[in-house]
Amino acid sequence: MQDNTKPENQAVSSNIHLRRRGRPKCxxxxxxxxxxxxxxxxxxxEATSISDLTQSLGITAPSLxxxxxxxxxxxxxxxDYYLANEACPIDEIFKQAKTAKIAMELYLFENLKRLIQDYKPTGCMLVVSTMNCSITNQQIQTELLxxxxxxxxxxxxxxxxxxxxxxxxxMTDIQAMTDFYTTMLQGMTIQARDGATMEQLEHVVIMAMKNWDNFLK
Structure with a gap:
């Protein structure tokens, strides 16, 4: 039986088949x-090189x-992966807490669980990952800011x-309150990096919450 399929049609069919299969991800x-x-x-x-990444990920630079x-x-x-999987769920905590004071206390303590973890880096990635970036990476610093x-x-x-x-x-200066507790959060990241224990940082949170009423006077 004669094959009437045109050569160009065979080539197109073959190309479609290859595109459908694609290159399998390894x-x-x-x-x-x-x-x-x-x-x-x-x-x-900046300190993380492409070589570091390909070695850790187990892939080649072209694949990366x-x-x-x-x-x-x-x-x-x-x-984005960090924010979705590691960062403290601030929206959920603030929504469920009955008062602002409870919300802040829960948020601080919940952050501690993420600042010091077994087998993971200490501190908050939003704070530490661009601390020493040069001017050439200003865009990344701005994004994190x-x-x-x-x-x-x-x-x-x-x-x-x-x-x-x-x-x-x-009449409370809520901007001052915001500045204070934001500074506490970022400061605890540096303390965690410097080797502070969970117990030490828990005492910091307790003292920070004792200061809550001082803002209301």
């Missing part, structure tokens, strides 16, 4: 992101670039909600 992207996140979290953006883009894009995706400021704004909004609910006097 690694799990989420696992790779977790490993990249841990490197950036531990050593910072083909899957995640360049180092900047991989860092951003790693940061904006994320930290977004968290600070949520703290301000939750305290402001306490004013509206009558828990906090209307």
């Amino acid at each position: 690694f799990d992207e989420n696992q790779a992101l977790e490993k990249a996140m841990l490197l950036f979290w531990q050593y910072g953006y 670039y083909g899957t995640f883009g360049d180092k900047v894009e991989l860092f951003k995706k790693s940061l 904006n994320k930290r400021l977004a968290t600070k704004q949520k703290i301000f909004a939750r305290i402001q909600q306490g004013v509206k609910q009558g828990e906090i006097p209307s």
